[in-house]
Amino acid sequence: MTPWMIEIDGERFDLQELLRLNTLPDISITEENGRYYLRADEFNSYTEARDVLNRGTELLKVINGIAQLEIRNWENVRLRGLARDEANSTRTQFLFPESIRGRSRVSANLTVTKSDGTVEASSPKSPLEAFLEIAKKDGNVEKGSSILSRIYQAVFWIYTSLF
Numbered sequence: 261m262t263p264w265m266i267e268i269d270g271e272r273f274d275l276q277e278l279l280r281l282n283t284l285p286d287i288s289i290t291e292e293n294g295r296y297y298l299r300a301d302e303f304n305s306y307t308e309a310r311d312v313l314n315r316g317t318e319l320l321k322v323i324n325g326i327a328q329l330e331i332r333n334w335e336n337v338r339l340r341g342l343a344r345d346e347a348n349s350t351r352t353q354f355l356f357p358e359s360i361r362g363r364s365r366v367s368a369n370l371t372v373t374k375s376d377g378t379v380e381a382s383s384p385k386s387p388l389e390a391f392l393e394i395a396k397k398d399g400n401v402e403k404g405s406s407i408l409s410r411i412y413q414a415v416f417w418i419y420t421s422l423f
Contacts (some may be wrong), residue, residue: 263345264303266316267353268296270337277331278323287319297343298323309342309354316342328421336421 268275268289275296278289286301300319306312317339324336342354372380395402 264312265297265299267340268337269340
């Protein structure tokens with residue numbers, strides 16, 4: 261049996277709230293040199309890091325879900341990596357860097373230069389402008405888009421709470 265642990269990351273005051281879990285017999289949170297580790301007896305039945313990672317991810321979702329309900333102003337903690345204490349008194353770290361996300365946007369305006377040198381600029385309405393004009397004219401469209409906005413906000417909140 262190898263003693264596995266999950267390294268967790270987040271705001272310090274949220275992590276310190278988790279130190280109270282140390283009253284549970286099979287799950288504990290410890291702080292070592294400014295790093296926080298989640299240990300669970302069940303992790304030690306695994307031999308592969310991927311299995312510990314998967315189970316630790318699920319356990320953190322449960323912890324974050326309960327903390328969202330019970331602790332004011334809770335911000336979810338995240339899995340930072342895995343660690344394993346080796347028989348020779350060393351610790352092996354398994355790190356899982358977060359993915360990088362990028363966005364970009366391109367737009368253009370049409371400009372026509374006639375043979376006589378006059379310039380005509382055309383900037384068509386954006387879809388947002390066109391939709392807003394329709395919403396102003398039709399109360400059902402306005403109400404529907406407002407409802408849709410609230411649904412998206414709720415789904416986003418649920419998604420960010422889980423991950």
